[in-house]
Amino acid sequence: MYYMALFFTLLSFLPIFFILKKRRSSNKLPPGSLGISIIGQSLSFFRAMKANTDEKWFEDRVNKFGPISKLTLFGTPTVFIHGQAANKFVFTRKKNLTQVSDEDHKRLRGALTAFLKPDVLKQYVGNMDAEIRKHFEMHWQGKETVTVLPLMKTLTINIMCTLLFNLEHGARREKFVKWFEQMVGGLWSIPVNLPFTHFNRSIQATSRIQNMIMDIIHEKRSRTEEAYPHKDLVASLLSLRGDDNAALLTDQEIVDNVRTVMFAGHDTSSVLLTFFIRHLANDPVAYGAILKEQEEIATSKSSEELLTWNDITKMKYTWRTALEILRIVPPVFAGFRRTRKDTEFGGYLIPKGWQVIWAANMTHMNDSIFPEPTKFDPSRFENQASIPPYCYVAFGGGQRICPGYEFARIEILVTIHYLVTRYTWKLCCKDNKFSRNPVPIPTQGLPIQIEQKN
Numbered sequence: 284m285y286y287m288a289l290f291f292t293l294l295s296f297l298p299i300f301f302i303l304k305k306r307r308s309s310n311k312l313p314p315g316s317l318g319i320s321i322i323g324q325s326l327s328f329f330r331a332m333k334a335n336t337d338e339k340w341f342e343d344r345v346n347k348f349g350p351i352s353k354l355t356l357f358g359t360p361t362v363f364i365h366g367q368a369a370n371k372f373v374f375t376r377k378k379n380l381t382q383v384s385d386e387d388h389k390r391l392r393g394a395l396t397a398f399l400k401p402d403v404l405k406q407y408v409g410n411m412d413a414e415i416r417k418h419f420e421m422h423w424q425g426k427e428t429v430t431v432l433p434l435m436k437t438l439t440i441n442i443m444c445t446l447l448f449n450l451e452h453g454a455r456r457e458k459f460v461k462w463f464e465q466m467v468g469g470l471w472s473i474p475v476n477l478p479f480t481h482f483n484r485s486i487q488a489t490s491r492i493q494n495m496i497m498d499i500i501h502e503k504r505s506r507t508e509e510a511y512p513h514k515d516l517v518a519s520l521l522s523l524r525g526d527d528n529a530a531l532l533t534d535q536e537i538v539d540n541v542r543t544v545m546f547a548g549h550d551t552s553s554v555l556l557t558f559f560i561r562h563l564a565n566d567p568v569a570y571g572a573i574l575k576e577q578e579e580i581a582t583s584k585s586s587e588e589l590l591t592w593n594d595i596t597k598m599k600y601t602w603r604t605a606l607e608i609l610r611i612v613p614p615v616f617a618g619f620r621r622t623r624k625d626t627e628f629g630g631y632l633i634p635k636g637w638q639v640i641w642a643a644n645m646t647h648m649n650d651s652i653f654p655e656p657t658k659f660d661p662s663r664f665e666n667q668a669s670i671p672p673y674c675y676v677a678f679g680g681g682q683r684i685c686p687g688y689e690f691a692r693i694e695i696l697v698t699i700h701y702l703v704t705r706y707t708w709k710l711c712c713k714d715n716k717f718s719r720n721p722v723p724i725p726t727q728g729l730p731i732q733i734e735q736k737n
Contacts, residue, residue, distance in 0.1 A: 313362055313631040315344070315352035321474075323355020332719035337616055341365065341642045351629045358474045359621075361638040364628060365645040367652075370673040372628050373620055373641050374680040395540055395686045398519045404689050405592040407446055408697070412589040414438075414445050415697050419705065423733065428711065431560050431729040435553035436464070442694055443545055447516040448499050459495055462488040467549065470721075496538045516541060547687050550722045552694050554614035555605060557729055559699060562608055564710045564731065566659065573601050574703050581704045590697055598696045603661035605695050609677035611659065613643040614722050646674045708733045 318324050331340035344352050344363060351364050364372065397403070418438045423429060440460050444450040450459065469485020476483050496517075503518050514522070520540060523531035532540070563570040580594050620639045625632060633639060648656040652674045653663060663670070678685040685691075711730040717723045 311631060312634075313351045313353045313629075314348040315354055315363075317353060317355045317360055321355065321358035323358075323361075325356050325358075328356060332721055335716070335718050335723075337719055338642075338644050338648070341645060345645075351631055356638065356640065359638045360634070360636075361640055362628075362631075362633045363640050363642075365642055367646055367671060367673050369628070369641050370646060370676050370680055373618065373639065374673065374676075376626065395544065397523065398516050399544075399686045399688075399690050401592075401689050403519075404693060408592050408595060408693055409589040410445060411442055411693055412697055414442050415701055419701055423706065424735065426733060428730055428732050430727070431731055432553065432557045432724065433728055435556040436549070438556075438698065439549050439552045439694065440464075443548060445515075446690075447541055447544060448496075449515040449518075450499070455495075459492070462491045462495070463545065463549070466492055467546070470546075492542070493538055496541055497534060500534050500537055516544065544687055544690075547685060548691060548694075551614045552691050554612075554722045555609060555691075555695060556698055557725060558608050558612050558723065559605060559695070560702065560708070560731065561710065561715070561725060561729055562604075562659070563703070564708060565715070569604055569659070569661070570703070573604060573699065576600050577700045577703050580700065590700065594700075595693055595696055598700070600661065601696055601699055602692060603664040605692075605699075606664045606675075606677070607659060607661045610647045610653065610663070610675060611657075612717075612723055613647060613677055616644055616719065616721070616723075617642045643676050646676065649674070705736055706733050707736065 328337075328340065331337045341363070344354075345365060350366055350369070351362060354361050354363060415438065418434075418441065422434050422437070437460070440463055441452075441456070444456050444459060450456050465484050465488035467485075469481040469483075469488075472481040472485065474482055476486060499517055500521065504521055517537060520532055520537045521530075525531050563573065576598060580590075580597055584590075584594075617640050622633050622635050622637050622639065624635045627633065646652055650656050652671060667675075673680045678688045678691075708731045711732055712726045714726055717725040
């Protein structure tokens with residue numbers, strides 16, 4: 284009688300057992316190892332980036348653990364995911380993979396979009412044109428050789444100083460550029476906050492940058508609309524008002540918005556321009572087609588006349604070439620999100636507070652999506668609607684397309700216009716090698732021999 288009662292008692296617990304078992308199995312962590320302490324797999328990851336074998340590093344993880352695995356990067360438990368479904372997960376699960384609330388994200392993104400939408404940016408083509416002309420006059424004119432990457436970084440940060448703050452050339456801008464480069468230089472370093480480390484210098488530079496942006500905000504708030512007729516990003520964000528006519532953004536939120544645009548635009552544009560210049564030196568067919576397109580625009584204007592939005596819309600082949608370069612050599616090879624709460628992907632648990640990392644090149648170089656993926660072919664982008672969603676993610680995906688897309692497009696196209704119509708060039712280094720730190724860096728920063736056209 285006792286054993287019979289025990290049997291039925293145990294039997295009654297079986298449904299609970301299976302429910303708990305199912306819950307545990309559905310909430311299991313991905314395969315892989317978190318590694319040793321805060322270092323984890325960071326060192327091998329850095330070595331792969333430096334050797335430009337990061338794609339193989341990711342592929343090895345997929346071959347060993349499958350499409351989702353856990354590791355530790357930069358002192359944080361991380362889950363690596365890849366593929367079209369992974370990209371969609373990252374770009375659509377904003378409730379789980381962001382550190383701000385849905386309402387705040389919508390408000391902050393809306394504030395950025397208000398300044399960066401095409402209708403607004405049309406009026407800034409001339410400002411960007413003038414800044415780019417000045418760059419070529421200062422850094423290219425009269426030179427026989429130049430090193431492309433550092434010059435493109437200088438160009439992009441100066442464009443941002445003009446369009447984001449209207450910060451004039453001079454000592455203050457020079458300080459800003461110096462601190463910004465220090466800040467960016469430590470973003471991907473091992474998080475060891477000791478004196479003289481890249482991480483420590485980055486922290487100090489970040490504080491100085493934030494203080495300078497905050498000073499600029501206070502200065503602009505004290506100006507009247509009449510005293511400042513041409514709005515930059517900071518002035519535009521300051522002017523935003525809610526339904527109750529109260530300021531839509533706090534000063535700190537404006538600082539954060541400005542930093543977002545700076546981070547997104549600096550390395551992406553400077554690296555794309557560098558590899559654009561490298562590619563045209565190696566591809567006479569693409570160079571000839573772009574030169575023809577740009578000369579048709581140049582001959583329709585006087586030499587002193589600035590480019591317009593209408594001119595930008597005619598640069599179709601030039602932009603398709605840029606998109607193909609971004610597919611093959613994405614400046615941001617991987618992206619990160621942090622989970623706000625426990626979430627699941629692919630049957631595995633991603634705990635709250637963990638990082639999620641995905642790699643753009645895993646879909647960009649997939650031959651089932653892009654046939655002959657190593658072949659350079661700008662015609663892939665003649666009909667962008669034919670590319671499966673969440674497969675080309677150079678500018679994000681879905682509703683998470685980078686709000687600075689049009690800003691970058693204008694910047695790239697205006698720069699290439701003046702480059703091909705005013706200069707010819709040859710590479711000084713023929714090896715075509717590059718490493719990542721974390722963006723791709725060509726050998727010696729891509730020195731080229733230049734000759735100015737008559």
